[in-house]
Amino acid sequence: MNSPAQPNRSEQMEIDASAKWPVLVLFGSAVVWLILGGALQLIAAIQLHTPSFLADCEWFTHGRVAPAAQNALVYGWGFNSALGFGLWLMARLSFASLRHGGWLIVAAKFWNLGVLLGVAGIMTGASTSFELLEMPRFVTLLLLGSYGLMGAWLVTTFTLRNTENTYASQWYLFGAVFSFPWLYTLAQVMLFTAPVRGTLQAVVDAWYVSGLYGLGFVPVALAAAYYFLPKILGRPVANYYLAPTAFWWLFFATAFTGGSRLIGGPVPAWLATTGAVANFFLIVPVVIIALNLFGTLRGAATGSVTVRFIRWSLFAFLAASLLNFALSLRGFAITAQFTLITALRDWLLLYGCFSTAMFGAAYFIVPRLTGHAWRSSALITAHLGATALGLLLITATLGWAGWEQGRMLNHAATSFTDITKALTPWFTAYSVGLMLLTIGHLAFFVNFFWSLGARCPVTGDATPAVFRAPPAMEVPSA
Amino acid sequence: MKNGLTIFAGIFAIVAASWAGLLLTAHRQYGGLAQYVDALDGNAYPLPLSGLADQGRLVYEDLGCATCHTQQVRRADFGADLDRKWGERQSYARDYIREKTVHLGDSRLGPDLRNVAARGYVDGTFLYKLLYAPHSVAPGTNMPAYPFLFDVRRVNPGQASPLALPFTGRFAPPAGSEVVPTRRAVALAAYLLSLKDTYDYPVERAKNTPPAPEKKGEH
Numbered sequence: 001m002n003s004p005a006q007p008n009r010s011e012q013m014e015i016d017a018s019a020k021w022p023v024l025v026l027f028g029s030a031v032v033w034l035i036l037g038g039a040l041q042l043i044a045a046i047q048l049h050t051p052s053f054l055a056d057c058e059w060f061t062h063g064r065v066a067p068a069a070q071n072a073l074v075y076g077w078g079f080n081s082a083l084g085f086g087l088w089l090m091a092r093l094s095f096a097s098l099r100h101g102g103w104l105i106v107a108a109k110f111w112n113l114g115v116l117l118g119v120a121g122i123m124t125g126a127s128t129s130f131e132l133l134e135m136p137r138f139v140t141l142l143l144l145g146s147y148g149l150m151g152a153w154l155v156t157t158f159t160l161r162n163t164e165n166t167y168a169s170q171w172y173l174f175g176a177v178f179s180f181p182w183l184y185t186l187a188q189v190m191l192f193t194a195p196v197r198g199t200l201q202a203v204v205d206a207w208y209v210s211g212l213y214g215l216g217f218v219p220v221a222l223a224a225a226y227y228f229l230p231k232i233l234g235r236p237v238a239n240y241y242l243a244p245t246a247f248w249w250l251f252f253a254t255a256f257t258g259g260s261r262l263i264g265g266p267v268p269a270w271l272a273t274t275g276a277v278a279n280f281f282l283i284v285p286v287v288i289i290a291l292n293l294f295g296t297l298r299g300a301a302t303g304s305v306t307v308r309f310i311r312w313s314l315f316a317f318l319a320a321s322l323l324n325f326a327l328s329l330r331g332f333a334i335t336a337q338f339t340l341i342t343a344l345r346d347w348l349l350l351y352g353c354f355s356t357a358m359f360g361a362a363y364f365i366v367p368r369l370t371g372h373a374w375r376s377s378a379l380i381t382a383h384l385g386a387t388a389l390g391l392l393l394i395t396a397t398l399g400w401a402g403w404e405q406g407r408m409l410n411h412a413a414t415s416f417t418d419i420t421k422a423l424t425p426w427f428t429a430y431s432v433g434l435m436l437l438t439i440g441h442l443a444f445f446v447n448f449f450w451s452l453g454a455r456c457p458v459t460g461d462a463t464p465a466v467f468r469a470p471p472a473m474e475v476p477s478a
Numbered sequence: 479m480k481n482g483l484t485i486f487a488g489i490f491a492i493v494a495a496s497w498a499g500l501l502l503t504a505h506r507q508y509g510g511l512a513q514y515v516d517a518l519d520g521n522a523y524p525l526p527l528s529g530l531a532d533q534g535r536l537v538y539e540d541l542g543c544a545t546c547h548t549q550q551v552r553r554a555d556f557g558a559d560l561d562r563k564w565g566e567r568q569s570y571a572r573d574y575i576r577e578k579t580v581h582l583g584d585s586r587l588g589p590d591l592r593n594v595a596a597r598g599y600v601d602g603t604f605l606y607k608l609l610y611a612p613h614s615v616a617p618g619t620n621m622p623a624y625p626f627l628f629d630v631r632r633v634n635p636g637q638a639s640p641l642a643l644p645f646t647g648r649f650a651p652p653a654g655s656e657v658v659p660t661r662r663a664v665a666l667a668a669y670l671l672s673l674k675d676t677y678d679y680p681v682e683r684a685k686n687t688p689p690a691p692e693k694k695g696e697h
Contacts, residue, residue: 048587048620051612055622062622063542122542129539129581159482166482174482175489182493190501196509198574202582203504207496215493251489255496264552265582266569268507271500334557338548338586409586412561416589417618424620 018097019088020369022104026084029112033076040069042434049427059123067134068122075115081358082220086173094161107149114142130205151177168243172223183211207258213349214254221357229296232304238295246288253281260328276328286321309360316352340402379447386440394433401426523677524576534669537662548583549592565593570682573675595674605667614649627663
């Protein structure tokens with residue numbers, strides 16, 4: 001089996017109907033967090049070239065607003081959209097409807113309450129300052145509990161599946177959903193409940209951060225790519241027989257990459273070495289995944305918005321994998337470590353790879369849940385265009401500026417004033433890139449809520465695949 | 479992979495192996511690292527933090543200083559950390575066991591702070607000036623000001639605060655007022671002034687210095 005099996009259409013509509021409200025609530029929360037987190041991120045970026053911006057207000061001081069933005073984007077936008085997409089896809093691929101969806105909505109509300117308290121906690125001064133675990137400890141159990149409920153739903157749906165086989169997207173979703181609670185619990189216990197001493201704390205944090213990106217967000221993006229490309233293009237995944245190897249290899253190797261983030265630091269050297277080796281071994285699954293997915297894409301007409309977003313996601317996946325490998329090598333890390341390039345790596349994982357895949361997924365899923373098309377195709381075009389431009393501009397800016405920054409840092413005679421001065425134009429370009437992305441987010445936000453309220457069934461074949469009325473939507477686009 | 483249990487067990491095994499292989503092994507290796515007692519002066523190094531400095535560590539976390547500052551000096555052949563005089567030697571894991579929470583940081587938009595107190599020009603007044611008006615001591619920096627760590631208040635005649643910042647010129651407060659650090663600023667400065675890894679552990683030095691090349695043809 002190398003493309004998602006097709007249930008009959010009425011079954012599929014029944015499954016979609018069972019997923020409607022939980023998934024729309026999760027997507028709706030995700031979009032709101034995307035706007036909020038994006039705004040905070042933009043504030044933090046503006047402060048790099050205009051340090052007086054909002055500096056007098058303690059809540060918005062750079063050291064608080066930057067982690068607040070990152071947490072809002074990871075736990076607000078990231079988790080909501082990943083769970084919304086994951087629940088929908090798992091139900092579809094398992095041919096099982098989502099039962100008792102009301103509980104999912106309750107869990108989603110509690111999750112969002114937890115994230116809100118956590119982000120507010122960071123901005124009001126309760127941050128722990130551990131990367132991606134900055135949220136104050138009082139939200140931990142709230143987050144874990146509500147996540148447990150949603151994750152259990154996804155796993156149960158998989159367990160109750162009515163299919164003989166399982167598909168690659170299901171493995172990746174299952175792996176992502178199942179590894180997060182372990183990573184989070186272990187990191188919380190080792191940092192706060194029974195804290196380890198000294199630089200071991202940095203090791204725990206690096207292990208968590210690399211696990212969250214590599215075992216959580218990237219697999220969800222890959223699940224989307226493995227599902228939507230064959231589905232929309234109407235062709236099987238190329239070399240699918242290699243996909244199970246890639247799956248296990250990717251998860252196993254990624255789990256050991258954490259130490260490479262601490263290269264050169266006051267931690268045992270074998271941690272960084274293990275990370276470098278793991279990153280090297282990742283070349284194999286990355287190549288297989290590229291063969292699978294780019295092979296499926298090759299020569300296909302890419303009129304579909306979803307496919308175009310996912311193509312960006314795949315490019316970002318390759319770039320981030322390459323950068324991760326390079327950063328674990330001493331020769332590259334000597335210059336690039338601690339510069340904007342390390343920021344670029346994480347941004348490519350979370351935004352370039354994961355977020356674009358979720359945009360693509362949302363454009364496919366939402367019309368099927370609401371039963372009517374997206375309200376405005378101009379807004380979709382604006383979102384796609386702004387995302388593409390923003391991705392290119394930010395990647396070029398952070399990459400180039402980070403390398404210059406690293407070279408200047410390694411030249412002891414160059415003062416910090418000179419480094420700041422040289423970087424300021426690049427910081428401005430970075431802000432412009434984030435503004436472009438914000439334009440895209442706003443278009444997405446408006447279109448999403450506008451489409452929820454509107455009733456505008458589309459007839460005829462004047463609109464692309466994603467906009468057709470539900471029964472026609474399953475036909476592969478030309 | 480028809481069986482869900484295979485995936486379940488596989489993922490569980492992977493996370494468990496990575497936890498045991500990386501975190502548990504590292505913990506067993508140096509989680510019990512102890513202070514080193516110097517036989518000459520009888521002190522146990524690293525010296526513990528004062529209570530005020532430990533409160534300052536919390537302010538450091540609360541304000542997110544680690545967003546732009548690292549606290550780790552890399553070894554001589556790894557970047558220009560030592561050339562920049564960010565430390566007399568590389569940082570050792572043992573240096574950090576005195577702090578309840580450790581923030582190595584991963585961005586150097588600002589300079590490394592691990593040995594900030596060992597720099598000749600850094601004292602309390604310098605840090606207060608830097609926090610209140612960064613441009614007064616570091617022109618051209620993009621470090622934000624932290625005015626909320628200070629009180630600007632009227633001077634009672636004859637009762638000026640001993641901590642009032644000695645500003646003149648464009649950074650000076652209006653006549654008749656003074657800028658006084660709040661308790662949090664005092665704590666933060668105490669923490670920063672505790673960052674000074676100048677003690678060189680003989681054990682660590684022996685471990686981290688490459689052996690001298692063997693001499694040949696001599697007796």
